[in-house]
Amino acid sequence: MTRHLHGILALLLVTLVWGTTFPAMKDLTGHFSAVWIILVRFALAALLLSPFLWRAKLADVKSGAILGGLLFFCFVFQVEGLALTSSNRNAFICGLNVLVVPLLGVLAGRLPERRIVLALIMSIAGLAALCWDGGAWGLGDSLALMSALCFGVYIKVMEVRTRSATRLLSVTAAQIGIVALCAMVWLLAREVPADAAERGARIGGVVSAIGQHVWNFAYLGVIATAAIISLQTWGQSRTTANEAAVVYAFEPAAAAFFGYFWLGEAMTARGWLGGLLLISGMIVSQWNSERRPAAALAPE
Template identity: 90%
Template sequence: MTRHLHGILALLLVTLVWGTTFPAMKDLTGHFSAVWIILVRFALGALLLSPFLWRGKLDDMRSGAILGVLLFFCFVFQVEGLALTTSNRNAFICGLNVLVVPLLGVLGGRLPERRIVLALAMSVAGLAALCWDGGAWGLGDSLALMSALCFGVYIKVMEVRTRRATRLLTVTAAQIGTVALCAALWLLAREVPGDAAVRSAWLGGVMEAIGQHRWNFLYLGVIATAAIISLQTWGQSRTSANEAAVVYAFEPAAAAFFGFLWLGEALTPRGWLGGLLLIAGVIISQWNAERRPAAALAPE
C-alpha cells in the first residue's frame, strides 16, 4: 500500500469520526450550553496535545492563538445551531465552508470560475431541498450558515499561517488550547452567576452533569479532537489539499448516517437529494482548484 493511499484512508477515517461529532454534540445540547461543550471538549484535547508546546516557536504559538480565536467562534455558532436544528441538517449547512474560500476571492474583485458558479447553484438547490424536507429556514440554520462562513475565513487564515509554520502540531496544540481558554473566559463573563452561593450550586450541578456524560465528553475530547486532528495532520501530509477537501465533502453524509443511528434522525428522499447536491457542489468547487497547503483545511 502506497504512502498516498495510506493518507487517503487516514482522511476517510477522520471524515467518519467527524461525522459522529454532530450527533454527539447534539445529544449534549439538551444538558449543557454551547460554551460548556466547547470548553470540556477542547480542554481535554489541549491537555493531551500540550507536549507539542514544549520548546515550540513563538511564531507558531502566535499563529495557533489567532486560529484558536477564529475556531472558537466557528464552534460557538455550530453548537448553538445544533441546539435549534437537527444534527444532519446542521452538518450539511456547515459543510458549505469549503465554498467560502473562493467566495472571499470574489469579494476581493476576482471573477468566479465556472466551476464555482455551478457549485454555488447546486449548493443553493441542495439547501432548498433540505429546507423543503425539514421545514422552513430557522435560527438554527442561520447559525449553522454563520459557522460555515467562519470556517471559511478560518481556512483562509490557516492557509497563510501554516505556510510560515515551523511545526504544525505546535500550531494545532496552541489553537486547541486557545479555543479552551476563550470558552473559559466566555463562561466567566456571561454564564457564571455573580452570587457566591448560587455559583457554588450551579458549578456543582454542571460538574455532576459532566460526570454523567463523561463518556460522551471523553470521546469528543480524546478521540474526535486530539487523536483525530493529529491523524488529520498525518494524512494531509500524504495527500493534496484538494484531495482532502473532496474526502471531507462526505462528512455531512456520515453525520446523517450517525445521526440516524445515535438520535433516530432520518432524512426523506428529498432531504437526501438536497444533501447529495450540497456534497456535489463542494466536490465541484475543488475540481482543478489552485493548490494550497495541505494543512489549510478546517477540523470539525
C-alpha cells in the same frame, strides 16, 4: 498497501469520526450550553496536545492564538445551531464553508471561476431541497450558516499562517488551548453567576452533569479532536490536496448516517437529494483548486 492508499484510508477514517461529532454534540446540547461543551471538549484535547507546545516557536504560538480565537466563534455558532435543528441538517449547512474562501475572492473584485458558479448553483439547489424536506429555514439554520462563514474565514487565515509554521502540531495545540481559554472567559463573563453561593451551586451542577456524560466528552476531546488531528496530519502528508478535499466533502453524509443510528434522525429522499447536491457542490468548488491550505487543522 501503498503509502498513498494508507493516506486515503486515514482520511476516510478522519471523515467518519468527524461525522460522529455532530450527533455527539447534539446529544449534549440538551444538558449543557454550547460554551460548556466547547470548554470541556477542547480543554481535554489541549491537555493531550500540550507536549507539542514544548519549545514551540513564538510565531507558531501567535498563529495558534489567532486561529484559536476564530475557531472559538466557529464552534459557538455551530453548537448553538445544533441545539435548534437536526445534526444532519447542521452538518450539511456547515459544510458550505468550502465555498466561502473562493467567495471572499469575489468580494475582493476577482471574477469567479466557472466551477465556483456551478458549485453555488448546486449548493443553493441543495439547500432548497433540504429545507423543503425538513421545514422552513430557522434560527438554527442561520447559526449553522454563520458557522460556515466563520469556518471559511478561519480556513483563509489558516492558509496564510500555516505556510510560515515551523511545526503544524504546535500551531494546532496552541489554537485548541486558546479555544478552551476563550470558552472559560466567556463562561465567567456571561454564564457563571456573580454570587458566590449561586456560582458554586451552578458549577457543581454542571460538574455532576459532566460526570454523567463523561464518555461522550472523552470521545469528543480525546478521539475526535486530539487523536484525529494527528491522524489527519499524517494522512494528508500522503495524499494530494484535491483527494483530501473530495474525502472531506462526504463528512455531512457521515453525520447524517450517524445521526440516524445515534439520535434516530431520518431524512426523506428529497433531503438526501439536497444533501447530494450540497456534497457535489463542495467537491466541484475544490477540484483543481490551485491554492489550498497546507493542512486543514480544524476539528469538527
